[in-house]
Amino acid sequence: MSLANPIMQLQISLGIPLDDRTGSLWSRKEKRKWFLSLLCGTCLVYATRTSIPLLMPIISKEKHWSKPESGIILSSFFWGYTLTQVISGYISDRIGGQKVLWISALGWSVTTFFMPEIIQSFSNDQTSVLLIAVIRMINGAFQGMHFPSMISLISQRLHEAERASFFSLLTSGSALGTLLTGSLGSYLLENYNWMTVFRILGGMSLAWTTLLSYHILPFKERTISTKSNTSYTLPWLKLLSKPPFWSCVIGHACQNNCFFVLLSWMPTYFHDVFPEVKIWVVNVIPWLSMLPCTFLGKVLSERIIKAGYSVTVTRKIIQTVCFVTEIGSLLFLTKVKSFQSAVLCLALIIGGSGFHNNAIAVNPSDLAPKHAGSVFGLMNTVGAIPGFLGVYFSGYILHMTHSWPVVFSLIAVIDTLGCVTYILFGSGQAII
Structure with missing residues (x-):
């Protein structure tokens, strides 16, 4: 008889979740790989998030948007951002944070990359501001999935003593992203145009999303136990x-x-x-x-x-x-x-x-x-x-x-x- 089942039963009786088994935790090499990957992702999340505030004065002048109309577009991001926080965290805890993280990345990368087409296509219509605000809200909804899925992934793959410091260092990517927009974004705006800023930041984000998909592949077998955990409930x-x-x-x-x-x-x-x-x-x-x-x-x-x-x-x-x-x-x-x-x-x-x-x-x-x-x-x-x-x-x-x-x-x-x-x-x- 295999020792696996008695060990799993002992873990359950002691209240130890199956996701915390040694086999599901990151090795030292995997920690470094995921840290750099998640840091880059957090950096790009904030870089794309702050691109609209950086470009709004130029775009609003070109499209003849008023201050209230510009405010609608700027604030619409946060409406979407609040919608997906709880559900994405819950789903991440249940099926694995890396999958939700990838879906999130694909969503905000694509909407950022194609933002110039969206703005140009709708800018001549009377409902343009609302339509662009909806796209911006969708972008915020996908970004709202990033941090809950990331902290869920960390909780699933690291020992409890390591989680806090690992996550806190990753959050510094928000400052790096703001710096990236302030420096690279300002340079591109001065030397090219506002559309180029979306193209470059969106292209970098899509490249990171592709890289993330390769990181996820080795974990497919290890997330089977998480998939089967249908009894997951949050009190x-x-x-x-x-x-x-x-x-x-x-x-x-x-x-x-x-x-x-x-x-x-x-x-x-x-x-x-x-x-x-x-x-x-x-x-x-x-x-x-x-x-x-x-x-x-x-x-x-x-x-x-x-x-x-x-x-x-x-x-x-x-x-x-x-x-x-x-x-x-x-x-x-x-x-x-x-x-x-x-x-x-x-x-x-x-x-x-x-x-x-x-x-x-x-x-x-x-x-x-x-x-x-x-x-x-x-x-x-x-x-x-x-x-x-x-x-x-x-x-x-x-x-x-x-x-x-x-x-x-x-x-x-x-x-x-x-x-x-x-x-x-x-x-x-x-x-x-």
């Missing part, structure tokens, strides 16, 4: 009744409000307050801080845990560093007069996101190790709400008050709410 009611989950969700939404508002309005701020500054400087320099801060947050987290502190204390300390840095910089930003001081403040705020990537962003793996994709998807769904509400209300406040300090002060207040909530109720222990 939603139990999850939703736990304060640590809601503190994670609220903290993530508050920090995302700061991140998304600055991502959307930073170029306008510099255009209004320091009009003499070149736009590529604004799109590149502040974002240079996120990568080193992500590494610093990772190192600090590991040292705090090695010093004997719990995961709960570690997550709270690192997230507090994020919030305090952002709040202090936002308040100082309300009073700055020089361009250098403004850039420093914004670099510190964006750098704070690097600490967030080592705390709340990885917290779903702590709270629900077996359901990380689903929990992250739900958390990120709420966290994406500032993408359309926070950005819109910031524009409304600017329209009514013409005051940037009011916007920055409001963001600081929201950050304070997130900080207090997470300190009081946050946890690094499994709740489901």
Whole structure:
């Protein structure tokens, strides 16, 4: 009689999921391969995401779109982004994150590559803005699948002790993607045209999607056990009744409000307050801080845990560093007069996101190790709400008050709410 069945039965009796068997975990070589691949993918996700904000002033002028029409197209991405977070995380936990990741990549790569044709085809019609917004929403829906499927894949293929640091380093790809758009995108825009930007970024994304398909092939046999796991269920009611989950969700939404508002309005701020500054400087320099801060947050987290502190204390300390840095910089930003001081403040705020990537962003793996994709998807769904509400209300406040300090002060207040909530109720222990 084979030893396989008794071992599997023992694992089930001990509550150890079959996906965590040694045979399903990545080897050291596979970790390196998947890390580089997923880092490139996260970079390209953000590069394509920020391409529309970069190109919108040029396209809207060429197509005679008004500010409200441009705003519809810009915000439509986040409507799609919120739609697929939970379901993609749930499906990833059930059938394997790598498959959902590939479907996601194919979707946002194709819609980015063919965006010039879409804009040109519909730009002369009265319903053009709505049709283009729908395509942009579809692009956001596919991108919304990326992070939940990625964190689910990591939870399925790495030991629990490795998951948080691995995922936090991957999130630094968001800064690399923004830098790619700010540098390469600005160069292509200056020397060619806006259509070339979509072509190059979309082409790079399609190339990465092809590479990803080759990575997935070796895992076909190993995902059979995941396919057959038809008994997979997520205890939603139990999850939703736990304060640590809601503190994670609220903290993530508050920090995302700061991140998304600055991502959307930073170029306008510099255009209004320091009009003499070149736009590529604004799109590149502040974002240079996120990568080193992500590494610093990772190192600090590991040292705090090695010093004997719990995961709960570690997550709270690192997230507090994020919030305090952002709040202090936002308040100082309300009073700055020089361009250098403004850039420093914004670099510190964006750098704070690097600490967030080592705390709340990885917290779903702590709270629900077996359901990380689903929990992250739900958390990120709420966290994406500032993408359309926070950005819109910031524009409304600017329209009514013409005051940037009011916007920055409001963001600081929201950050304070997130900080207090997470300190009081946050946890690094499994709740489901």
